[in-house]
Amino acid sequence: MDKKLNKNEMKAVTTNRIKDYLLPFMDEYLFDQLTDDYLDKIEMKDILSGVPVPFKKTELANLTGINLARSMAAVIGCDPEFEHATAYKEFIDRAFRGEFVKPLIGEGLDLAEKGEFKRACLLFRAAVNIAPESSDALYCYARACRDCYETGEGEEYVGRFKAESLESFERLTMMAPDFEMGYYYLGYAYLNLGLYLKAKLTFDTFMSLTDDAHLEEAAKRIPEGSSVTSAAIKEEWDNLRKEVSEWLGKLDEPVKIERAYNEVLAGRYEQGIELLEPYIDDEAYNKWWPLYYYLGISYESIGKTERAEWAYRKVLELSPSNIDAMDGMIRIAKEKGDDELAAKYEEKIKVVERNREEDRASKNKDYN
Numbered sequence: 001m002d003k004k005l006n007k008n009e010m011k012a013v014t015t016n017r018i019k020d021y022l023l024p025f026m027d028e029y030l031f032d033q034l035t036d037d038y039l040d041k042i043e044m045k046d047i048l049s050g051v052p053v054p055f056k057k058t059e060l061a062n063l064t065g066i067n068l069a070r071s072m073a074a075v076i077g078c079d080p081e082f083e084h085a086t087a088y089k090e091f092i093d094r095a096f097r098g099e100f101v102k103p104l105i106g107e108g109l110d111l112a113e114k115g116e117f118k119r120a121c122l123l124f125r126a127a128v129n130i131a132p133e134s135s136d137a138l139y140c141y142a143r144a145c146r147d148c149y150e151t152g153e154g155e156e157y158v159g160r161f162k163a164e165s166l167e168s169f170e171r172l173t174m175m176a177p178d179f180e181m182g183y184y185y186l187g188y189a190y191l192n193l194g195l196y197l198k199a200k201l202t203f204d205t206f207m208s209l210t211d212d213a214h215l216e217e218a219a220k221r222i223p224e225g226s227s228v229t230s231a232a233i234k235e236e237w238d239n240l241r242k243e244v245s246e247w248l249g250k251l252d253e254p255v256k257i258e259r260a261y262n263e264v265l266a267g268r269y270e271q272g273i274e275l276l277e278p279y280i281d282d283e284a285y286n287k288w289w290p291l292y293y294y295l296g297i298s299y300e301s302i303g304k305t306e307r308a309e310w311a312y313r314k315v316l317e318l319s320p321s322n323i324d325a326m327d328g329m330i331r332i333a334k335e336k337g338d339d340e341l342a343a344k345y346e347e348k349i350k351v352v353e354r355n356r357e358e359d360r361a362s363k364n365k366d367y368n
Contacts, residue, residue, distance in 0.1 A: 015167070017160045018145070022078045029054040029071055047090050055191050065095055073104055077126030089130055097271050101131040105140055110138075117147040121161075134174035142168035146185065155359065166188065173202075178217075181210040184240060191247070194290070196254035203251075210237040257285065261294050269298035289318040289325075296328050305332055321352045 033053040039045035042065065054071040055063070072088035079085070092100050108123035121144035127137035145165035149158045169186040172179060183206035190199035215237070219230035260275035276295050279285045296311030309332050315325035326345045333342035 015164065016079070016081060018121070018148075018164050019079055019159070020270060021118060021148075021157065022125070023117070025074065025122055026078050028058075029056055029075065030060070031055070042095075044091055044094070045092070047087055051084050051087050055086070055092075069100060070096060070104075070107075073100075073126040073130065074122060077122035077124075077127050080125070080129045085129075092130060098131070099138060101127045101134055104130075105134075105137055108140060108144065110146065112144060115151075117144055117151060120144045133299060135172060135179055135182075138168055138172050138175065139179065139182060142185065143181075146189075155356075162189075166193075173205075178214075180206055180218075180237075182213070183209065184244070187244065188245075194258075196251055196258045200231050200248065200251045203248055205308055206244055207241060210241055253279075253282075253285065256335060257288075257291065261290065264294045264298050267301075269301045273298045273302075287318060289315045289322065292327060293322070293328075294317070296325065300328060300332070305335060308332060321355075323349055326352075335339075 007014050031054055033050065033052055034044075034048055036049065038044060039048055053068060054066065054075050055069050056074075059067050059071075069092050072092060075082055076088055082088075099130075104123055104127045108120040108127070111117075111120035111123065113252050121141065124137060124141035127134065128141050131137055142165050144169060145161045148160035150163065152158055152161065166186070166189045169182055169189055172182040173186060176182065185200050187199050187202040187206060190196075190202055215230060215234055218233050218237075222228050222230070222233075256275065257279060260272050263269075263275060264272035272294060276291060276298075279288075279291055280295075287290060292311045292314035296308045296315065299305075299308035299311055308328065312325045312328040312332070315322050319325070326349050329345045330342045333339070333345065
């Protein structure tokens with residue numbers, strides 16, 4: 001399942017967008033240099049001479065190679081760009097000859113089961129950066145980021161972990177095109193973002209990778225000695241396929257609507273209007289504020305000012321803090337010479353932006 005990446009791909013295994021939320025774990029470690037005698041003994045002087053290494057405060061009396069490697073991995077997980085991260089990775093690679101990542105992933109899975117998602121995320125992030133060719137590490141990392149944003153609070157916190165999870169699942173599907181569960185979770189990520197066409201295509205791929213023809217190949221990936229059977233895989237796939245099939249049945253109209261949005265974004269406003277207007281009377285979709293926003297943009301762009309104003313007002317009925325719709329109202333008000341209305345919405349935008357900033361600072365206080 002795992003696949004080698006080239007050097008350029010390895011450079012961008014993870015971003016540092018969630019670094020602020022993992023750095024507090026660095027407080028669990030002290031840094032000091034190992035003696036030359038000790039480095040000679042373990043044959044690591046060429047790598048670690050003069051390099052401060054991390055010691056977990058609770059393990060100071062138990063200096064072993066595995067504990068040292070685990071501490072180094074934790075630092076890499078907190079910050080892959082840490083000054084001595086390269087030396088730490090070289091030590092781990094030489095000491096454990098590529099056999100360190102599997103137990104690291106196992107430890108992360110145990111933490112995730114206990115609900116310690118950020119700590120699990122830290123270990124999986126370390127595993128990804130130590131072994132960028134491991135699709136298992138990347139899958140677990142993407143899952144842990146997903147768990148973090150689903151259980152976390154604060155717009156900034158949720159947004160960063162959500163972006164990291166999405167990017168990691170996308171990377172996984174490129175790195176391991178036969179990794180069916182990558183498509184399952186990526187499909188839901190697109191669905192939650194309202195990217196219905198991408199969700200449909202991704203779910204379609206998941207369905208094609210979990211048919212009976214692929215079951216035998218999946219069975220070959222079962223680790224030796226595992227209690228998992230091909231029958232268990234089939235049962236899980238059948239349940240997931242039923243779930244995804246139900247979603248695919250619901251995506252036909254949203255996909256059509258998204259294609260209409262793309263017409264508007266491409267500047268084909270009249271085509272967009274033609275595709276979107278029928279949904280105004282459709283109770284299943286006429287409470288979607290984006291429907292009216294894209295209609296508003298289209299009406300405004302072809303000079304139907306009154307219809308554009310109606311559409312933007314509909315957006316604000318459904319999404320009262322929508323700054324884009326307020327900007328539309330300001331443009332229309334200025335075109336009509338209604339300075340009072342323009343000033344009203346300009347003030348509303350200031351209030352919304354101020355409230356969002358205060359809310360972001362308040363909710364993220366505990367995470368920084």
